[in-house]
Amino acid sequence: MPRVFNFSAGPAMLPTEVLEASAKALLDYNGKGFGIAECSHRGKEFDGVADEAIARCKSLLGIGDSHDVLFLQGGATALFTLIPQSLGANGDYLVSGEWSQKAFKAAPKGTAKAVASSEATNFDHCPDEATWQLRPDASYFHVCSNETVHGHRLPVWPKHPNLVVDASSEFLSRPHPVADTALIYGGAQKNLGPAGLVLAIVRKDLYPRIPASIPGIWNFQKLAEAKSMVNTPPTFSIYILLETFRWLERQGGLAAMEKLNAEKAGLIYGAVDGSGGFYKGTVAVPAQRSHMNVTFRLPTAELDDAFVKQAEKLGMVALKGYRTVGGIRASIYNAMPLAGCQALAQFMKDFAAKNG
Ligand SMILES: Cc1ncc(COP(=O)(O)O)c(C=O)c1O
Structure with a gap:
């Protein structure tokens, strides 16, 4: 079965090699006669998976003992x-978009603070650092580095002690x-893999802050001590994550991914900017344009719909924008090949030529 170019924002496409290796391990793990989802998380097979996943994550990101x-x-x-x-x-x-706003709303009212917000302009950018009203005594500073819905990112993560x-x-x-x-966290x-699993990287000096009232199942320190196995973890999801780490290493690591992702995003933004105004990017600050979620609109909602439908016929699916934003959203995560972005950019040119 040929696989289409899937521009879904998430759950999103995974590398075919990761899916193939995971499917194989689901049926039979290393010739054991059972699959990786069919063995105890306390046994040596899964323990090896957990150890390798932690080690490869640390190596990919250059994580030390901290x-x-x-x-x-x-x-x-x-x-x-x-x-x-x-x-x-x-x-x-x-508060720069849908997801940072949701995180803020989940924090205690009255004590948590929004240091800046771009809601007044429908989150079309991330507020400029010069406007942030940070408190020196805040317990931490929360940001969403890539706003999935609104299509912008922090090109450089801010500096803050927490x-x-x-x-x-x-x-x-x-x-x-x-x-x-x-x-x-993410x-x-x-x-990275299937829905439900969260990867989190936690600085150990935060552990003394965790109140005793937090149950062990949600206590970062206890989870770390138990290799994330305080209870039965989602073993197959962690296995797929491990295959993704292996795949990322084969691609040349994160610096190579960054270069490729910039090239992929550049193709689609190039088609937007070169369309003489037919396509309009939704992000007001070009330097903040996301390399993962490319958002733009056509002149009318009817053309947006026609664009999505015609693209689908050509094997490019899930391009409809988020319900509150409308327009088009092309999510081009690590697994989206360069060819997918080339195909979309070409289709954008053809569609504009016919309908512009
Ligand atoms: C940036 C960001 N944060 C948080 C979430 C929420 O994730 P979940 O549905 O896994 O809770 C999403 C989901 O799309 C997201 O894009």
Whole structure:
């Protein structure tokens, strides 16, 4: 079966090699006669998977002894709900789009603070650093480094002694400054694997802050000590994550991914900018344009619909924009090949020539 170019924002396409290797391991793991989803998480087979996944994640990101790698559940939503309860009620939040706003709303009212917001302009950019009203005594500073819905990113992660980053929709799409970050988390379903699994990287010096009232199942320190196996972890999801780490290494690591992702995004933004105004990007600050979620509109909603339908016939699916934003969103995570972006850019040119 040929696979289409799937521009879904998440759950999103995964590399075919990752799917093939995972499917094989699901049926039979290393000739054992059972699959990797059919053995105990306390046994040597899965223990080896967990060890290798942690080691490869650390090596890809250059993580030293200061941070732990955790595999969690409940989605990124569970994480941004848990963070204020674990690290302190008075977090500062940069509210730059759908997801950072949701994280802010999950934090305690009255003590958490929005240091800046771009809601007044429908989150068409991330507020300029000069406008952030950071509090020196805030327990942490939360940002979403790539706003999946609104299509912009922080080109460089800000500097803060207790930076917390929701990197869901750009995790491992480029190198990340882990050493300068207190906590990085992301739902796996965009760049890393299947939905439900969360990758979190936690600085160990945060552990003394975690109140005793947090149950062990949600306590970062206890989870780290148990290699994320306080209870039964989503073993097959972690296996797919491991295959993704292996695949990323074969691609040349995160610096190589960053270069390729910039080239891919450049093709589509090039088609937007070269269309004489037929396509309009939705992001007001060009330097903040996301390399993962490319958002733009056509002159009318009817043309948006026709664009989505015609693209689908050509094997390019899931291009419809998020319901609150409309227009088109092309999500081009690590697994989207260059050929997918070339095909979309060519289709954009052809469609504009016919309908412009
Ligand atoms: C940036 C970002 N943060 C958080 C979430 C929420 O993730 P989940 O559905 O895994 O809770 C999403 C989902 O799309 C997202 O894109």
